[in-house]
Amino acid sequence: MANDSTLKTSHTQENYLKALYHLTLEKKEVTVNDLAKRLDLKMPSITSMMQKMANEKLIKYEKYKPIKLTEKGKKEAAIIIRKHRLTEMFLVEKMNFGWEEVHDIAEQIEHIQSQKFFQKMDDMLGHPALDPHGSPIPDKYGNYKQLDQKTLDQADLNTTVVVIGLTNSSDDLLRFLNSKGIKLGSEMVIVEKEPFDGSMKVAVGKKEMMLSSTVSAQLFFQVKK
Amino acid sequence: MANDSTLKTSHTQENYLKALYHLTLEKKEVTVNDLAKRLDLKMPSITSMMQKMANEKLIKYEKYKPIKLTEKGKKEAAIIIRKHRLTEMFLVEKMNFGWEEVHDIAEQIEHIQSQKFFQKMDDMLGHPALDPHGSPIPDKYGNYKQLDQKTLDQADLNTTVVVIGLTNSSDDLLRFLNSKGIKLGSEMVIVEKEPFDGSMKVAVGKKEMMLSSTVSAQLFFQVKK
DNA sequence: GTATTAAATTAGATTATCCTAACAAATATT
DNA sequence: AATATTTGTTAGGATAATCTAATTTAATAC
Ligand SMILES: [Mn+2]
Ligand SMILES: [Mn+2]
Ligand SMILES: [Mn+2]
Ligand SMILES: [Mn+2]
Numbered sequence: 001m002a003n004d005s006t007l008k009t010s011h012t013q014e015n016y017l018k019a020l021y022h023l024t025l026e027k028k029e030v031t032v033n034d035l036a037k038r039l040d041l042k043m044p045s046i047t048s049m050m051q052k053m054a055n056e057k058l059i060k061y062e063k064y065k066p067i068k069l070t071e072k073g074k075k076e077a078a079i080i081i082r083k084h085r086l087t088e089m090f091l092v093e094k095m096n097f098g099w100e101e102v103h104d105i106a107e108q109i110e111h112i113q114s115q116k117f118f119q120k121m122d123d124m125l126g127h128p129a130l131d132p133h134g135s136p137i138p139d140k141y142g143n144y145k146q147l148d149q150k151t152l153d154q155a156d157l158n159t160t161v162v163v164i165g166l167t168n169s170s171d172d173l174l175r176f177l178n179s180k181g182i183k184l185g186s187e188m189v190i191v192e193k194e195p196f197d198g199s200m201k202v203a204v205g206k207k208e209m210m211l212s213s214t215v216s217a218q219l220f221f222q223v224k225k
Numbered sequence: 226m227a228n229d230s231t232l233k234t235s236h237t238q239e240n241y242l243k244a245l246y247h248l249t250l251e252k253k254e255v256t257v258n259d260l261a262k263r264l265d266l267k268m269p270s271i272t273s274m275m276q277k278m279a280n281e282k283l284i285k286y287e288k289y290k291p292i293k294l295t296e297k298g299k300k301e302a303a304i305i306i307r308k309h310r311l312t313e314m315f316l317v318e319k320m321n322f323g324w325e326e327v328h329d330i331a332e333q334i335e336h337i338q339s340q341k342f343f344q345k346m347d348d349m350l351g352h353p354a355l356d357p358h359g360s361p362i363p364d365k366y367g368n369y370k371q372l373d374q375k376t377l378d379q380a381d382l383n384t385t386v387v388v389i390g391l392t393n394s395s396d397d398l399l400r401f402l403n404s405k406g407i408k409l410g411s412e413m414v415i416v417e418k419e420p421f422d423g424s425m426k427v428a429v430g431k432k433e434m435m436l437s438s439t440v441s442a443q444l445f446f447q448v449k450k
Numbered sequence: 451g452t453a454t455t456a457a458a459t460t461a462g463a464t465t466a467t468c469c470t471a472a473c474a475a476a477t478a479t480t
Numbered sequence: 481a482a483t484a485t486t487t488g489t490t491a492g493g494a495t496a497a498t499c500t501a502a503t504t505t506a507a508t509a510c
Binding site: 031032033043044046047048063064 | 458460
Binding site for chain 4: 010012041042044045048049052063064
């Protein structure tokens, strides 16, 4: 009874796992405070959940030390992320949602318990490697292929680049990009770079526009060859 | 603060509402005991939830008296049922699931909060009136069109009938029908009726088979004209 | 290296949901 | 009607997830 492997990770814990996974990729040292901010909870809530998740061997946790996912925790997290990103892709590709509309729905659907449901999505989509925002979709075993990509603020003057992903997919960023007509696959030429504030002028097709460093630092690119 | 109309009905309460709605159609007098059995909970849990839901004006409830849904409760219930049935239809029509596979997934997806998500399903499906098991889908305002249908055990000898629905869609029934090759729209001739146990022999195409009254009482039919 | 600040933990409550045990009311049976 | 049975309620407790307030530990700044 103590070690029933059919015990289901709760909805809530799945969200903790995901947050931990993402923070780990961002920072390597994840603290109680980081998690509290990410999940918009108070620190005591985090501490107490960390104690519980450590018991369940999802994380390694010692008082006052940084939090680490175990292999088990990593795998479970990656599988939720897979379900999230497959869902986003499904919503965009098969149900005609805009890329700025899908995150909140995926945040809920990622918790559906049905391997077959996500298997069908995956099949219908032809086993996509990336979600609609250019982020990699872990495989069904929880393996994650991290692409290390450079952001647009590091692109050289006069090169032609292709936008291939986003560091994050906040509604605000996505709507900003929509308004500028920028999407994944968009090509642009780096026309000017302003060293003072890091802003740049780019040409997307015939349209020229200024991008602040705030924006350009959130776009992954590849040099067009 | 006391009357915040944005307060969301919980996952749990949505399931209570649905159960109440279905039981009301089945029995007209719904008791604490009925609900306890339907939801597989103990009676004290029901009593205490009924007290809470009465406070929230979802039901009318007085100690020891049968439970009634309010208009508000009925509407909310019908909207969950709508989401459930649209989901089942979507899974069958757009994702190629078998009709016996969709209920458990729909049981979860019905709780997703996103009008737009279900709106898209509805559009993609062309605003279906019935779910894959022949049950009516309430409209988006919570209006329910109850069809009063007769079950196959009441069909006359030698008539040709079409199966148009099921009184319930338990896995067991659906798998039995699959094994017999019976689905919605199947035509059959009533070849023999055995008064002793209520069983009947029917011809589905060229195949003749016996249906017990247990089965025939779960199939809605229409006379083929 | 002491003092200050920030981060983390503990203690103790709260809300939601569900349970068992004990009791009460309503129904059914002699 | 008196008794037995079934149904429903109350009392009191458990677990999950969260919070505020108080306290402790660690990190930073003088
Ligand atoms: Mn997302
Ligand atoms: Mn989520
Ligand atoms: Mn169903
Ligand atoms: Mn449900």
